[in-house]
Amino acid sequence: MSKPKGKTPTQKNKHTLADKADKFDCYQQSVQEPEHEIDIFEQTFREAYNRKPLTLREDFCGTFAVCCSWVESDSKRLAWGVDLCGETLQWGKDNNLSKLKVKDAKRITVLEQDVRELGTPQVDVLAAQNFSFWIFKTRKEVIEYFKIAYANLASEGAIVMDMMGGRDCYDSDVVDKRTIVKGRKGFKYHWEQAHFNPVNSHCTFYIHFKFADGSKIKKAFRYDWRFWTIPEVREMLLEAGFRDAVVYWEEDEEGEEDEDAIWSQVEEAPNDYSWLCYVVGIK
C-alpha cells in the first residue's frame, strides 16, 4: 500500500502559530496583571497597618512576574518567589528577571521548593494568587498551609489571596473565550471548566490557547483543585491564627475602566453570576 500523498500530520503542523507560541508568554498576557496585584497588596496592607509594605513573598510564584513588578515599584522593596516547578521558574529567570535592571533583579530571590517550607525571612505581604492554594483539598491541608504562611509573615503582616465564585463558575463542560491579542498574529484564551463534583467540590480546569490560523495549544495548563468558598477560607485563616480575615470587593462603578477599579472591604456583596475578590488574612 502506498502512503497517501501530501504532508504527514506532524509536517503539516510544524509551522502553525501554536508551534511558534510560548505557553508561558500566552499565560502571562492572558491572566496576569502584576501592577494591579501590587496596588491591592499595598492598599490592603496600608489599611491594616497604615504604612507601605516593603517585603513580599510570592507563593506559587510560577514565572514570578509579581516579584519583578514589586522590586521595580520601589528601590527599597525585596521579593522572594517560591514554586516547586523548576521549568516554570527557569522561564521566569530567562524572560522576566533578565528584563529587569540589575539593581532591581538583585533584590529578588527565587526558591524552588514547596510553599509549605519555611526558609525565607519574615515578610510584610505573602501573596498566593490565581487560586493556587486550591491545590490543597482538605481543611487540614489548607490550615497547615495558612499556619506556615503566618510564620512566614512579620508581626505586621498580611496574606493576600484572590478568590472566584458565582453560580457560573460551578458549571461543567463550559469554555469562557477571550481575545487577548487581535489580528493575524493574535490569540484567544480559553478557560475550560471541565468538571465539578458537588459532593466534594473537587474541580478540574484547563487553559487552552487558540491562534489566528486556527491552531491551538490544547491543555496548556491543567488545574485540579477544590473549589473553596469565602466563608470557609475566612474561618480557616482565623483557625490558623490570623486575627482577622477581610474581603475586598470591586466597587461597581458605572463606566469605570478596569485600571481605575476601586476595591473596598465588604461584609456583603452582590450575588453576581461570576465574581472575583480578595481575601486578606491580617496577622
Ligand SMILES: C[S@@+](CC[C@H](N)C(=O)[O-])C[C@H]1O[C@@H](n2cnc3c(N)ncnc32)[C@H](O)[C@@H]1O
Ligand atoms: C495557578 S499557577 C499560579 C502561578 C502564578 N502565581 C499566577 O498568579 O499566575 C500555580 C503554581 O503553583 C505551583 N505549585 C503547585 N503546588 C505547589 C506547592 N505545593 N509548592 C510550591 N508551588 C506549587 C505550580 O508549579 C504553579 O507554578
